[in-house]
Amino acid sequence: MHNLRFRWLAVLLAFLFFAAACGGETTGDSSDDGDDGDTAEQADDSGDDAPETTTGDDADGDDAPETTTGDDAAEETGDDMPEDEEVAGPNIYEDPRGGIFLEFQQGFDRGDHPFAQYDSFCVAHDPAADRVDTDDGISADSIKVGHIRSRLEDLTDLGFAVPVGDPKEIFEVFIDYINEECGGIRGRMLDLGYAEAEVLGSDVDGSRNAACLAMTEDHKSVIVMNSTGFQGTANLCLVEEQETIFISTQGQTEEFMDRSNDLLLSLSPTLEESLRFMVVDSLNSGLLDGLTLGVAAPNTPGQVEAVEEGLVIPLREAGFEVVFDVIDCAGGTICFGGVAESVTNMVNAGVDGFFNVLNVVSAPGYIGEMVNQGYEPGDVRFFASDFNSQTSELVSGQITNNVEAGNLYNGATIIDFRTTGEYRDPAYEPNPMADMCNRLYNENSPSGANHDWRTLGDSAYGMVGSVCGIVRIMARGLYDAGDNPTVADVREAIINLGPVDNNAMSPASIRPGKTQMADSIQTLDFSFPCDQPLPFVRRSGDPICITGRNDFRPAPR
Numbered sequence: 001m002h003n004l005r006f007r008w009l010a011v012l013l014a015f016l017f018f019a020a021a022c023g024g025e026t027t028g029d030s031s032d033d034g035d036d037g038d039t040a041e042q043a044d045d046s047g048d049d050a051p052e053t054t055t056g057d058d059a060d061g062d063d064a065p066e067t068t069t070g071d072d073a074a075e076e077t078g079d080d081m082p083e084d085e086e087v088a089g090p091n092i093y094e095d096p097r098g099g100i101f102l103e104f105q106q107g108f109d110r111g112d113h114p115f116a117q118y119d120s121f122c123v124a125h126d127p128a129a130d131r132v133d134t135d136d137g138i139s140a141d142s143i144k145v146g147h148i149r150s151r152l153e154d155l156t157d158l159g160f161a162v163p164v165g166d167p168k169e170i171f172e173v174f175i176d177y178i179n180e181e182c183g184g185i186r187g188r189m190l191d192l193g194y195a196e197a198e199v200l201g202s203d204v205d206g207s208r209n210a211a212c213l214a215m216t217e218d219h220k221s222v223i224v225m226n227s228t229g230f231q232g233t234a235n236l237c238l239v240e241e242q243e244t245i246f247i248s249t250q251g252q253t254e255e256f257m258d259r260s261n262d263l264l265l266s267l268s269p270t271l272e273e274s275l276r277f278m279v280v281d282s283l284n285s286g287l288l289d290g291l292t293l294g295v296a297a298p299n300t301p302g303q304v305e306a307v308e309e310g311l312v313i314p315l316r317e318a319g320f321e322v323v324f325d326v327i328d329c330a331g332g333t334i335c336f337g338g339v340a341e342s343v344t345n346m347v348n349a350g351v352d353g354f355f356n357v358l359n360v361v362s363a364p365g366y367i368g369e370m371v372n373q374g375y376e377p378g379d380v381r382f383f384a385s386d387f388n389s390q391t392s393e394l395v396s397g398q399i400t401n402n403v404e405a406g407n408l409y410n411g412a413t414i415i416d417f418r419t420t421g422e423y424r425d426p427a428y429e430p431n432p433m434a435d436m437c438n439r440l441y442n443e444n445s446p447s448g449a450n451h452d453w454r455t456l457g458d459s460a461y462g463m464v465g466s467v468c469g470i471v472r473i474m475a476r477g478l479y480d481a482g483d484n485p486t487v488a489d490v491r492e493a494i495i496n497l498g499p500v501d502n503n504a505m506s507p508a509s510i511r512p513g514k515t516q517m518a519d520s521i522q523t524l525d526f527s528f529p530c531d532q533p534l535p536f537v538r539r540s541g542d543p544i545c546i547t548g549r550n551d552f553r554p555a556p557r
Contacts, residue, residue, distance in 0.1 A: 093118050100552045104507040108499040115476040118432045127187020128483035135486045137220040146193040146221030147171045148211045150228040164463040173444045174471040185478045193219030208234030216242035223474045227467050239263040262495045265515045275310030278385040278415040280556040291353030294323040294346045298335040323349045335362040343369045352380050359388040360395045367405040382412035391416040397543025412526035417518035419504045421547045431505040437468030465503030523549045
């Protein structure tokens, strides 16, 4: 039993690290597929680099443009303006998906920005003249950036393996491409530092904080990046103690976001937002009407507070009586204490609407106990968000290890920004950003990696897209900071990027006070048995449970 619980704990830790990252990274069999790679990032900007335009002739100092008419106008233009020359229009991607996607793309002009084109990763551009050393990490010829990788491959021997490729190499390929093909950032070459963080052992937090210091105090990184998940106080080491920009896929607490002073950037909503999106959307749609609601939260530090703030309080303010229990995790992440008593509370209160906010270990046990105490399919409706990664099939699919629990959970409604399962649509085609990023990586991978969504699924293909987007956001911020930027200039530029491109090319943006990027949600459905079709061969036994309705709409902030 001890070994079994240790293995579950290892699996849980892995998902907590990478679920928000559109896949983690292991040394597992690369022929396998997964489909947890749905987040990603985006890069684009319509900031100060858009070409200036003027009209008329203001050489005489007149502010108003001069105008001429008739033959005088033709004579005045003469040979100065070729007859066929046209003023360049806005560079807008016309998203064929229409709706919220098209509206999002209409919101910014990609112009001629070297790090904002959807059909090329970056564009060669002239170096800045008179470059000088400006700040720690920024010399006349280079800019230091960092990559922290969580060592998820350490979990392989414990039975956890997800084929998401090699994030270290993926980062290196995109950084090298910027330097070798696009002239760096205004002539400065990117100097990529690298550190690893443990996911198992007696001092995981110490390892994470050591990685923070390696990338900040030692390497002097101006921006640090992560795509494999990074949790805990090490985030504050980066953004609060070291005052360094950190771009991650991991959803963070609102406390951490507030304490970061806009230096903590995430592809995902905050933990509280993830819950609020679900609550507000469910209330507006009437999904909760007539239900008696129940919530059982783990007492993992920070999580029970987020559940109360983002879920329980809004439901009670909306007039619902909510049965709210806290499950004891005994100071860890395996939360079994009080499960039977909590389920009894739900039964006695007649709860027929339950919010699953438990983790990969705890949710299967809790729902199994609901079966044990008499709940039958159809007795209760389940709701979930990506809190504790329940949008991930690799997490929610664990519920189906108990067939009766799977039958009870069948029909669960998930509200989230992720695009889990979108590639199962027979009409699915990768968007230009995901396709461009993966083609570039496949063509330049030193290891010969060749990720293809049709054979590997979403995890490896999605990881490439996530890294690609993170690197473009980083590069765009550095470029927009100007010819001789200070660290303060970079911070100012990156929080004013506006719209950004992610792996799904779904609405996302950054602005002062909002550095969590996702701006849209959709409804997803959990179906059991988990035999949803895939357009490629999947690993035997993998749960394929979730499909999206593609009913994307603005996130209800």
